[in-house]
Amino acid sequence: MPKMKTNRGAAKRFRTTGGGRIRRSKAYSSHILTKKSTKRKRNLRKTTLVAEVDQRAVRRMCPYL
Numbered sequence: 145m146p147k148m149k150t151n152r153g154a155a156k157r158f159r160t161t162g163g164g165r166i167r168r169s170k171a172y173s174s175h176i177l178t179k180k181s182t183k184r185k186r187n188l189r190k191t192t193l194v195a196e197v198d199q200r201a202v203r204r205m206c207p208y209l
Contacts, residue, residue, distance in 0.1 A: 151205035158202055160209055166194040166202050
């Protein structure tokens, strides 16, 4: 059986935690930052976990993640 291909766009956006969950960065932090508060921009810098319902789709895109 051939190797499975990884979706390269998804591979750059996700990484796994030590416990096997999938981490992602938050959206809305790249431009139009002047109207966003400092607190909001600071919180957008942090990473968060992918929702349980989306983990299966991410694992299909990145089988070796």
